[in-house]
Structures are given as C-alpha cells and as structure tokens.
Amino acid sequence: MAQTTFHLWFPNIFGFKGGIQTYCAFLLEAIQNLYPSNRYGIFLKHDKYPSLNGSNLISTEFHCAGFIPLPLRTPAFAAQLLVWGFWQRPNLVIASHLNFTVAAYWLKRFTNIPYWTVAYGIEAWDIKKTSVKNALHHADLILAISSYTRDRLLLEQNLDPNKVFLLPCQFEPSRFQPAPKAKYLLKQLSLRPEQPVILTVARLADAERFKGYDQILKALPHIRKHIPDVHYIIAGKGSDRPRIEQLIAQLGLQDCVTLAGFVPDEQLCDYYNLCDVFAMPSKKEGFGIVYLEAMACGKPVLGGNQDGAVDALCNGELGALVNPDDIEEISQAIIQILQGTYPNPLIYQAETLRQKVIDTFGFERFQETLSNYLDRHFQSLKNN
Numbered sequence: 001m002a003q004t005t006f007h008l009w010f011p012n013i014f015g016f017k018g019g020i021q022t023y024c025a026f027l028l029e030a031i032q033n034l035y036p037s038n039r040y041g042i043f044l045k046h047d048k049y050p051s052l053n054g055s056n057l058i059s060t061e062f063h064c065a066g067f068i069p070l071p072l073r074t075p076a077f078a079a080q081l082l083v084w085g086f087w088q089r090p091n092l093v094i095a096s097h098l099n100f101t102v103a104a105y106w107l108k109r110f111t112n113i114p115y116w117t118v119a120y121g122i123e124a125w126d127i128k129k130t131s132v133k134n135a136l137h138h139a140d141l142i143l144a145i146s147s148y149t150r151d152r153l154l155l156e157q158n159l160d161p162n163k164v165f166l167l168p169c170q171f172e173p174s175r176f177q178p179a180p181k182a183k184y185l186l187k188q189l190s191l192r193p194e195q196p197v198i199l200t201v202a203r204l205a206d207a208e209r210f211k212g213y214d215q216i217l218k219a220l221p222h223i224r225k226h227i228p229d230v231h232y233i234i235a236g237k238g239s240d241r242p243r244i245e246q247l248i249a250q251l252g253l254q255d256c257v258t259l260a261g262f263v264p265d266e267q268l269c270d271y272y273n274l275c276d277v278f279a280m281p282s283k284k285e286g287f288g289i290v291y292l293e294a295m296a297c298g299k300p301v302l303g304g305n306q307d308g309a310v311d312a313l314c315n316g317e318l319g320a321l322v323n324p325d326d327i328e329e330i331s332q333a334i335i336q337i338l339q340g341t342y343p344n345p346l347i348y349q350a351e352t353l354r355q356k357v358i359d360t361f362g363f364e365r366f367q368e369t370l371s372n373y374l375d376r377h378f379q380s381l382k383n384n
C-alpha cells in the first residue's frame with residue numbers, strides 16, 4: 001500500500017491506563033507495526049505531553065490537549081481534530097471513543113474522509129445523543145470489543161451489521177504469569193499460604209457497582225459455612241468504598257474481607273497469584289481485561305453470564321459463568337472452584353489455561369484481526 005496518513009483520536013494513552021487507554025495503546029502499536037512507513041497524527045485529549053517511548057516512528061506526530069483547562073477542553077479538542085483533518089486530509093480517521101465520532105462525521109461530510117470508531121461498553125449502550133447516533137450511522141466501520149457490545153449496538157441503534165466488527169481486548173502476557181503466593185503480601189494481609197483467597201480487581205466507583213463485589217459479599221456467609229477460613233480481597237479505590245465498608249459491617253464480615261485499595265501495576269500480578277479464584281460476576285462489563293490477566297496467571301475465573309465476560313471466558317470454555325443476580329449460584333460456583341470440584345478441568349491447569357488465553361487474546365491475534373479489517377477497507381476504496 002502506498003504511503004497513507006492515519007489520524008488516531010484517543011482520550012489518552014500515557015500515564016494512567018484503564019481498560020480504554022490500554023486498548024488504545026495496543027491499537028496504536030498494532031497499526032504502526034502493520035504500516036511502519038505511513039504518517040501518523042495522534043491526537044490525545046487528556047495527555048499533556050507524549051511519553052518519550054510513545055512511538056519509534058519518525059513519521060508520528062503527537063498533539064496533546066491535556067494542558068487546556070477542562071471546561072474548555074472538549075470544544076478545543078474538537079476544533080483541533082477538525083483543523084488538522086482539513087489541513088492534512090488523512091486517508092483514515094480512527095476515533096477511539098464514540099463521543100469523538102461527531103467531529104469525525106463533520107469532517108467526513110465536508111471532505112469525504114472515512115472514519116472508524118470503537119465501542120467498548122457502557123458508553124455504547126442506551127445512547128441518547130442524537131449527534132452521536134447520527135455519527136455512528138455514517139461511520140465506515142465500528143470495532144466492538146465484545147459480542148455483547150456489538151449485539152446491543154445493533155439492537156438499540158439499528159445499525160448495519162455489515163459494518164460492526166469484533167476486535168476483542170487483549171493484554172500483555174509478559175506481565176502476568178503463574179507464580180507462588182508472594183510472601184510479602186501474605187505477611188501484609190495476615191494470610192496463611194494455604195488459606196483460600198477470592199479476589200476482585202475493580203474501580204470502586206458509585207457508577208460501577210455492577211462489577212459484582214456486592215454479590216460476592218452477600219454470598220460470603222454461605223461460602224464460609226463450607227470454607228470457614230476463606231478470605232475475600234477487593235483491590236481498587238473509589239468513592240464507593242464507604243458504602244462497601246458499611247455493607248461489610250452489616251454482614252459481619254470484617255474478619256474475612258480486605259479492601260486493599262489501589263494496587264500499583266508492579267504488584268498486580270502478585271495479587272492475582274495470591275488468589276485461588278478471581279471472581280467478578282458483573283452484568284455491565286464491556287469485556288473485562290482483568291479476566292484475561294487472572295487467567296494468564298493460571299487462576300480459575302468466575303464472571304457474569306450477561307455481559308462481555310461471556311466473550312472473555314469464551315462462553316464458559318475458559319472459566320465459570322454465573323447469573324450475576326443469583327447469590328446462591330455465585331456462592332455454589334465459588335465453593336466448587338475452591339474445593340476443586342468445578343466441572344471444567346481446564347481452570348485447574350494453570351499453564352494450559354494461560355496458553356489458551358494467549359492464543360485467543362494475545363497481541364498477535366489482535367494485530368492479525370486488525371490487519372484483515374484494514375486490508376478489506378483499503379481494498380474496497382480501491383475498487384470504488
């Protein structure tokens with residue numbers, strides 16, 4: 001393919017990396033691996049400046065809007081996208097958030113520049129803004145991170161199914177691998193090496209109670225009847241913590257629950273390896289990279305059967321899927337997993353489980369899938 005100019009619009013990819021930021025960083029890496037000789041304009045809404053390791057390609061320019069005061073940032077960023085788009089006339093715009101598609105629509109309307117966008121989770125469901133709905137219908141391609149997100153988009157927005165494709169999340173396998181329980185964590189949390197541990201890693205935000213940690217707390221009294229010394233760790237910080245602490249007290253679980261707070265990236269693998277089951281029975285998860293990370297550490301994983309966890313756990317092939325509203329089903333599944341009787345032997349085969357997750361959700365598969373979509377896109381342009 002002759003030299004092409006790509007404009008990629010990201011919320012941010014440096015500094016803090018949540019699920020969306022991680023996805024965007026891998027998207028950038030994959031597309032630059034595929035087309036290293038092309039020109040790239042990377043537009044970052046919330047980053048103040050690019051990392052020195054942002055890209056090793058000379059033909060990449062970063063444009064950051066994070067230094068603009070927050071009340072003015074959205075209109076200023078939109079203006080930046082449009083001005084540079086009109087000037088450079090990229091061959092393709094990839095708007096990595098649905099809110100960015102409005103600017104992409106106007107750019108396409110006046111210049112006919114095609115644009116793609118990415119649909120993750122809750123931001124893609126029950127869309128109310130007419131401008132976003134309109135921009136979605138005019139997008140050339142929509143990448144959905146899970147079948148659940150794709151199906152909801154198609155149902156709610158009446159989109160053309162021939163332009164909504166799956167590009168699931170992936171992760172960094174090198175950062176997550178099986179290891180013995182870290183002695184410093186056992187000491188820090190006053191746990192015995194043989195003590196059964198349940199783990200959830202999630203932001204404790206008021207808007208994210210759907211993660212399912214409430215359900216596990218409510219299931220714990222029943223779980224303790226069968227596994228008295230079980231301990232539950234919730235790793236993450238957020239405004240919902242006081243309410244969680246109150247629920248723990250109401251249920252009388254102060255002696256078997258630890259709110260670990262924020263866990264630095266360098267300790268996250270140790271937390272996964274500390275647990276005997278990673279449980280997050282959510283019901284509004286777009287995908288759930290944490291499931292992949294836990295399975296890469298060889299850990300049994302439990303997720304909800306009503307959202308993107310179904311994709312992450314490959315319809316139950318890689319882990320346990322439960323009704324996130326059924327406390328009894330959650331408790332029974334966790335008891336079975338911890339007692340070694342859950343009827344899916346793969347969850348107890350650490351290295352095999354890890355390899356299956358890498359084969360399915362590793363970077364190579366992600367890049368290969370993206371390459372197929374890009375090849376198809378540019379071929380259709382050539383034919384037209």
